[in-house]
Amino acid sequence: MGSITIDNIRKEYGGDSGTIVAVDGVSLDVRDGEFLTIVGPSGSGKSTLLRMIAGLEDITDGTLRIGDQVVTNVAPQNRGVAMVFQEYALYPHMSVRKNMSYGLRLTTDLSDEKIQSRVEETAEMMGIEDLLDKKPNSLSGGQQQRVATGRAIVRKPEVFLFDEPLSNLDAKLRLHMRTELQRIQDDLETTSVYVTHDQTEAMTMSDRIVILDDGTIQQVGTPETVYAEPANQFVADFIGSPSMNFFDVELEDGRFVADDFDYQPSKDLVSRCRARATTDEFVLGIRPEHVRVDESESITAELDVLEHEGSDNYLYLSKHETEWTVRVDGSTRFEPGTTVGLSLPEDHVHLFDRQTGENLLVGERVRNPSSSSATAES
Amino acid sequence: MGSITIDNIRKEYGGDSGTIVAVDGVSLDVRDGEFLTIVGPSGSGKSTLLRMIAGLEDITDGTLRIGDQVVTNVAPQNRGVAMVFQEYALYPHMSVRKNMSYGLRLTTDLSDEKIQSRVEETAEMMGIEDLLDKKPNSLSGGQQQRVATGRAIVRKPEVFLFDEPLSNLDAKLRLHMRTELQRIQDDLETTSVYVTHDQTEAMTMSDRIVILDDGTIQQVGTPETVYAEPANQFVADFIGSPSMNFFDVELEDGRFVADDFDYQPSKDLVSRCRARATTDEFVLGIRPEHVRVDESESITAELDVLEHEGSDNYLYLSKHETEWTVRVDGSTRFEPGTTVGLSLPEDHVHLFDRQTGENLLVGERVRNPSSSSATAES
Amino acid sequence: MAENVDTATANTSSGFFNRFISERSTRELIIGLLFASPYLTLFAVFMLYPLAKGLYMSLFEWNFLRPSESTFVGVGNYARLLSDPVFWNALWNTLEFVAMTVPLIVGLSLVLALGLNKELVGDRLLQFLYFSPYVLTVSVVGLIWVQMFAEGGIGTFLLGSLIEGSPLNSNLWAMPSLVITTVWWQTGFYFAILLASRQNVPERLYEAARLDGAGPWRMFRDITLPHMKNGLLFVVIASTIFQFQVFGQPFVMTRGGPSGETQTLVYYLYQLGFETRQLGFGSAVGYTLLAILVVVSALNYYIVGTNNE
Amino acid sequence: MSNSSASNRFVDRIGRERLSRIALYVVMYGIAIAFFIPFWRMFQLSVTPAGLVASGEFFLIPSDVTFAYWERFLVQEPIIYQWAFNTFLIASITTFLVLVVDSMIAFSLTRLKWPGRSVVLGVILASFMIPGYVNIIPLFTVVNNLGMVNSYWAIILPFAAGPLGVFLLVQFFRDIPKELEEAARLDGFSPFRIYAQIIMPLSTPILTALGLFVFIWSWNQFLWPLIVLNNDQLYTLPIGVVTLRSVNALAPNVIMTSLALASLPLFIVFLLFQDKLISSVQMQAGTG
Amino acid sequence: SGLTGGGGDGSSGGSSDSIQLDYWMYFGAQENEEMTSLVEDFNALDNGITVNKQSVPFEEFLTKLFTSVSSGNAPHVASYYGSYGRHLQQICHPIDDYLSNGAKNKYFQSAWDNLQVDGQTYALPLDIHGKGLYTNDAVMEEAGVDPDFADWQSFSDACNTIVEETDSRAFSMLNGQAGQSALRAYIIALTQAGGNIIEGEPGNYDVVFDQGPGKEAAQLMSSVVGEHGWDKTEFRSGLGRINDFVNGDLGMVVEGTWGINNFENENGEVPEDLSFEFHKPFMFPGSGEDVAWAESNSLYFPVNDSHNETEKQAAVEFAEYITQNHTLWASAGGHLPAAKSVATSSEVKNTKLWTEFKSISRMHEMVTNNQIEYQPMTPIHLNSNRYWKPLYEMYLQNMSVDEALTQAANSLQSALDDA
Ligand SMILES: Nc1ncnc2c1ncn2[C@@H]1O[C@H](COP(=O)(O)OP(=O)(O)OP(=O)(O)O)[C@@H](O)[C@H]1O
Ligand SMILES: Nc1ncnc2c1ncn2[C@@H]1O[C@H](COP(=O)(O)OP(=O)(O)OP(=O)(O)O)[C@@H](O)[C@H]1O
């Protein structure tokens, strides 16, 4: 059984200048066969969390179960996990074949032939059967990546752990390996926990995403949920590229007043906001693709730069200190310098409490991610 | 005058194992004030070309003019060019101020005050006025990038040369600096030659794009042109992300027959093809965003993976050996395993000669890029 | 704009062009040599020339006070070498010394490097202690150890039951005493190298190996050792070459005694060159030493370099 | 599930880890103490009165302590200062010369293009294989013919001809990004400016490391100064202390005091620059 | 001036217009202090000559001297053994032209003669020192032995008695760990056995000690430790035998006249409870004469083209002064001065060395009775361990007599042939 239950896990590092809390009371259920991605900025504790699951780091506090077993004190090789590292961590002086068979030889009592056939089978699956007798150094980045993945697969673990496995590849190859990893996971249906700092990767690959910041969970949910209903401003900012536009607004006479524009919301929106707000200060957010260009509108900004990307155009606009990024159809043409009218469809407007960062329009979200129900989706 | 005229330039490196031709007879006119981007895969000779313009590499053959002057034998500092390097190449032991003023001090006889005021002016323009007394190592990547650009700007060169100036930044920052560089170039209107291997950058920033492969020019044109009318299969493949779908087809009875589907073109298309083809073997290409999902169609494939990216979904489909990438609207949902019908709008279909790679549907393109008219757009 | 460009007043006729090219490469050559020449002069005078001169001298019975009265003997010096019992004794002693010292140094420095890699409390102090003998000059080292082995010294204290008197005066124990001295003096140097070599092993590999179920011994054999191969190779070769040239220890501690038991090749070289002033013969010994060392390092390289593959 | 067995295993694991940890500490500190004993012996003898030394007894801490010998050297025997000064002078000049000359040629070999430079580099690096001592006889005749015997140049110049610095600096200079130099060329730097204002400042880490190592190595030279120095006013500490031994054949405590004094300067250097020095050692093996 | 060196740059003052002389010596410890004060005395004369003395370790002395001559840095004056004239002839110049009138007659004849090479004077003798038999009174008394030995028989009886009657060892022929030490003791036995080290002339030497009387003497030497068991096979440290003698663990030892220096404690005094006497070592058997080995510390004058005549003259002047006015060298250093008047001066005669321990007085008798013999004068470094270490090993029973003699004789013969 490849499910993982993480209960209020905490990790402290004792450094020279006091202890660092790398992971701060994280609770999380990973379901059997699920592909779960952990994203977050650098230093947010992603690797630490993953390495605790692997058994490479001691757990300071909390319990960790893989399947039904508490593994807090089980040695890494006995946890039924396999890990793919960012730098691949292939044994450089061993052939690909030895790299792949090493773990099997040490942890199982399979016969040599069995091991060989399993290695070859896996190699075929990964398309590296021709590389089996090469040394890792003579392989390209993509091939190394495949070998590293193959080394994990061949052990038939209950859980795959990936720590930014693609970040050493160039853009095109990354794209390619991304789909390949997905395909494999679909085939094997092994529970996978995948760490990345690249939100695109997270969004495209996962069943569910965990957004981590500063050692605590910000939100757990499907890609669609975290995109459409970010729990707080951090998530809203982190997910999506280019990032969401944010404006500091104050609620005055039922209008949201920003520095350089006013926004007239519906009554309903205002009351939903009010219901949960602590003050009258908000942050209004809207994604570039949701802003509409609409000459008749009162919100205006001047076009600085137009970028043509694939079939879309990105408009970078500004008015005084206020800056906008807007995605429009590739056929839309403006000259830089033009003043453009913008409208903000209320469906897509997000409002965040300026103090807490909380998304006020998303219902019953549990704010304390370390409580036991944090793993529930919205 | 910041125009550059490159006439049949060639660069050979004498290596241990024979000479390497890095740039092979390239001719190109860069207009005064133009923003020209050179793209191409690694090793295609982009940097070599740029460095010859800068005077950092000797020119094996051909002539190079900046403005009206043949600069082939002019020392780098006297060519009126400034360069921004990929690794920024800031002098690590000098303050930002010294970094920026050094070139002025050595190449001009401006007074110290003049130099200082020019440095400060430029720093303000780049938003780095607070960093002037720091050392480069204490700056973030983005700040270093700004300083490097500022160092180039402060010299008021006739030509800016950029060699992958953004490739060391992370995705978000890259996006940001991209627009910033564009804004600056718009302001200064200095002729700029910008090298990148990232087609997105090239597409979004440039007035014109030069696509280089193996030391020769494949196509020169505006972003729109190279995207919509790639001169050959190389360009078609290189420009656009994800890449164009390509299929080997044969013309049989007025139909293009691929391994796993047939495509029925119009008569006109067939005759345009025939007019310039050398054989009956073609490569049919179509971009992911141009493929239509259409249940009624005869071309079918099975969905392997669906990737959700921003407001789009990418479908990765296959049938036997044939693979498809298709972009559809984010709201379109399919389950992996579904069989999907596809249609290929004839407007967007490209046909390439399988021998020469030439795009048969694009008119009067000049095939030999080293001839003097190669700089003309289609 | 472009106010600085008027400095670029280059002339562009093609005759100038050709001249420029050659002028430019001559200028590059001149500047290059300008920078290289101070060292090259030193190198030529104090390295290459003596090397050549040594070969030349080794063909003569060289007159120390009046070089012009030297007599040419061809390979006579080399022939004499072969039948010179002192040479063979010195060679044997040197080999004996190397054979004892190198394994001890390499082994001990490896142990220290592996141990200190484990983040111990006080590791800087330990590193300091291990390395500090290395900053001493050989005369200080030798004289300290003479006292270690003298009456009341701990060396004699420990060995007292085995031998009477200073081990430095014992035919059997003199050489081991020099070996111990040398190990104390030199280990720190090689330890530092192996420590760096150990620290360069990517930690990730150990993690991968832990997940693969490797125990400490396996990790050592399959990850640590192969990664430290280059470091070890350097240490073995460098220490062999260095120990082969042992001079200061016997010079200061035993004067080659007792009974020539600790006379080494370089000591012999010194005696020939400066005590008995047989410069020609001495040069022949020097060249023979060079030949031996080239063979030894080639062998070392071959042995250490090919196993573990 | 098997909570108790898990916790047993846990105890086992912790127990075994702790045991091996303790063993490790015992070994490492044990060796450290063994390494320290000779230093202790030196210091101990230097403060032990003659009578106690003559008794030939073994002791760790002398029952009686005198600082007369320290006083003797520090106050009465000025020659040891002269030697220290000589050694310092030689080591300093050598270090300076090596840094300048080696960095110049390393710059030339890595940054300037001239025909034959790879051959030159090859020859210099090949000389690495030549053990220093095989050369002493012809080298002496060369130095003698140059009239440099009994002068410091006889020690300094041959030392500066060694390939180590060139080797290290060439490796380091190679890794300095080419772009920096190119940026400098675009800024109008001459080769000399590039050397002096770009390459040298950027190389301070390796230059200090190399400098330290050269300094110590030069300070500790023994055989060669022994051969070329004839005048005790010119002696360096390492050969000076051996002379002292001959002169004071009877008094180990006197000798030890002189040794302690002779090694003190380098000990201080080592204390101050422990990391630099060790990293310079590591660079030699290409592992640092 | 440090960098360019040169032997001459000053140390211990002296006015700048005075003649500066460099003087190299190898004396250590006690002797060093005495020589230092002698030099200071000379400098104090203020006669326009300043001598800068320099200690060069004995082991390196010849090496450095040769090197300095070849590199033009040689000192004006250098100490070395008087019997090394032919060896040092290569690098020293004769001084007959510079000597004061009648200098020759100031020294004992034997010492003077020893410094003549090919009819020229190469050095001036500082002292005459030799080896004798030291007896420890306490041990003698305990064994009831009278230390006045007429012949080998009575000597060996006495030795056996000591071994039987006391806890001490009877007799050692080695006072130091070097081959030189063994050589000197061996020569004493050898001459009394009627043998020689070498025979023949320069260019045609014959090593003869490996047979006949040479062999007998060697066998005798070896038997002291081996057959007789009067001495032990270990040699602990440089002063091992001396310490044993001082401590009463050894009854008799062959030791030099200067040995007194080694008996002294750190205060420069002979221990209160030590009572001993120096005897002429004429107890060895054989048909030879009662003649014992002797040597002179002498002053040589190395060749240096940069020395001018005035300096050369001054150097000899200094040497004459120091060899003819040095009672300290005898009274504290334990050497018989080579200058006759000094040797018999009251300062010397009043020392314990003359009156009580008898080392200088008996040496004086031997010199005046022509009972001393210098080592043969050869062009090689005759005292080198290279030749004599086998004798040392033989004495300690590490080598057989034949082996040791063959080795020593062969290496010496080939060195002489090469010279
Ligand atoms: N071995 C360690 N000792 C001390 N602190 C550590 C250690 N490993 C990680 N940390 C700290 O713990 C925090 C979380 O680190 P972690 O590596 O888990 O972040 P991450 O999210 O993986 O970042 P990245 O995206 O850069 O890999 C950081 O503040 C880091 O500095
Ligand atoms: N100094 C050199 N010596 C020899 N060959 C070189 C040198 N510089 C470049 N080349 C070769 O010239 C060709 C073009 O190199 P160049 O650096 O211009 O490519 P590029 O397009 O800039 O690639 P990248 O995107 O990797 O920077 C390559 O084959 C390269 O190996």
Ligand SMILES: [Mg+2]
């Ligand atoms: Mg991480």
Ligand SMILES: [Mg+2]
């Ligand atoms: Mg490039």
